[in-house]
Amino acid sequence: MTGETDRREAAEHLALTLVGAGMQRMGARALAAFLFSEKETLTAGDLAQELGVSAGSVSGAVRMVAQMGLIERIHVAGSRREHFRMRDNAWTTLYSRQHSVVDEVLRAVENGVGAVGPGRAHDRLEYMRDFYTFLLNEAPMLVERFERQRRGEPRS
Incomplete structure (x- = not known):
């Protein structure tokens, strides 16, 4: 296995564990994507690409994870897209x-x-x-x- 394969499998395993603990599937997958990403911020498009789903299907998941207080919306100069990042705390x-x-x-x-x-x-x-x-x-x-x-x- 490659490092990328290991990372994706670990992220999916965490997401499935979160689903087992009662979290909605797409929210759990989105949270895992944020946790395992090396990028400072992610957009809905980034998440869709990472998860292999449509950009529209991640909007509710992003909203849920943001409402939990785990991610926050930030402004990125020069970008018209919404960017999100994991909160430090x-x-x-x-x-x-x-x-x-x-x-x-x-x-x-x-x-x-x-x-x-x-x-x-x-x-x-x-x-x-x-x-x-x-x-x-x-x-x-x-x-x-x-x-x-x-x-x-x-x-x-």
């Missing part, structure tokens, strides 16, 4: 955005705790509430520790 951005979803779940669970009397349902809902509250309280410290580790700072 894509994963911590994604994690932070997922907190809003967890916040909504937590509010709904708290409502459920108040809606049921003592018993199994109350115990299950209370456990879920306590778990998500714990995660939300711990997450900022984990992200900070991760960023310090990435910068090569000693553990405190």
Whole structure:
């Protein structure tokens, strides 16, 4: 196998893994293309060529990955096409955005705790509430520790 073949197979493997985790297929393939690209930016045309699909078929995928906070649109002087690139802090951005979803779940669970009397349902809902509250309280410290580790700072 060539290096290019290995790269494409690894990208497709990652995309299939993301699909297995619940991501839409074309969004997963687009994300993998960004992750495995050596180019600073990609256009819809670049993605279409890389993935072997029409440019129109990648527009929804690009929109989805951008809404997740993983890629961003940037201006490229002299180009009339939309260019996108991976965010430098894509994963911590994604994690932070997922907190809003967890916040909504937590509010709904708290409502459920108040809606049921003592018993199994109350115990299950209370456990879920306590778990998500714990995660939300711990997450900022984990992200900070991760960023310090990435910068090569000693553990405190």
